[in-house]
Amino acid sequence: MAKTQLGVIFGSRSCEREVAIISAIQLMNHVNTEKYDIIPVYIAPDGRWYTGDALRKVQTFTAWDPAKAQQVHLDITAGSGALTAIKPGKGLFGKPEQVIVARLEVCVIVMHGLNGEDGTLQGLLELANLPYTSTGVAGSAVGMDKIMMKQFFKGCGFPVLPGCWFTAAKYAEDPNAALEQVEKELGWPVYVKPANLGSSIGVTRADDAEGFADAMELAFEYDRRVLVEKGLDKPIELNCSVIGFDGDCEASPVEMPISHEETLTFAEKYLAGGGTKSSGMASLSRVLPAPIPDERRDEIQALSKRIFTEMDCKGVVRIDYMWDRATDKLFITEINTIPGSLAYYLWEAAGVKYSTLIDRMVEIALKAHREKNSRTYVYTSEILKGATLGAKGSKGAKGSKGGKW
Ligand SMILES: Nc1ncnc2c1ncn2[C@@H]1O[C@H](COP(=O)(O)OP(=O)(O)O)[C@@H](O)[C@H]1O
């Protein structure tokens, strides 16, 4: 049987690009090469797309030289999947030629953060009508935006901490009003977070007015919109992964990441023990399975599956929680629709090998794609025949008879 052409798309213009590179190389190292041909596709920070075997090594990215890879373009014609390159013409007057370098059949998206995890790449692949392994456009976008995520979870009746949010313009207009609102509605401490980031970048705890001003300044460096959330004191953090599609899903064992700081930091997540070696999110110090009562574990797994279903998730996600020691209450921290290291270590703990996890992700991508293409996208009507355009008196309506809408 012919091997499936598996595009692994990673990188992109995001603060979490380096984390995505590690997640992608890790994944490529575990793909069953008897079933799949791996086609690495790296989106560089300048937006150019590249392919080539060099993209499977971390060293390629420590001193990035575009000459080591081949620049390509994705043909977004629905169903094409072609990656094309421009071949220079022969001799002095030879015309450059467009050649097909590879054809993607299924795409694994390994992006963290903006321009990839947030629905943008998912939208591109929907237009190109290619199967892909992550949550769709709407779920990805809501899952990326911490403000909308909170509003969505609240609407579903899921447990979230109280919060409020500000745009840079609104905050600049009256920082004191923002401070008063936070003191009145939330009280100290609070957590200040850029709406669309991850990996703890730009996230700060503020314990007073001064800390709040600094935290807001930092958060606005990363985003136009900032979430301010009621802070908990050293909560117990618990994470759970879910895999599936269309409500048919399964939850992984629950892990307890260990933090030695007030906040789980970028270094703790990706540079185990503060060293310089990283194997992505798999580096983090953790207790797995988390030493929590069975009822709490069951509650987390059940809630994770409900969240997955409400957000119409697809593939593998990770949902993070905080268990407040003071009140014994559980709160959702966030959903990661493309989790670090694709949460493979949580599935390994359930006896699922990484290569099997990838197989399942691909099966899900293909199933969702078949499902999408089985729907009707044509609705024939007479509307164009009887159309009259433009409003009376407007420039665009010149020459037309005007008329009803
Ligand atoms: N409300 C809060 N109270 C206490 N700690 C928090 C709170 N919000 C976030 N944190 C800490 O900050 C970390 C990062 O916050 P999170 O919302 O998950 O952002 P990111 O998307 O950057 O991971 C959490 O893992 C936790 O350690």
Ligand SMILES: [Mg+2]
């Ligand atoms: Mg987090």
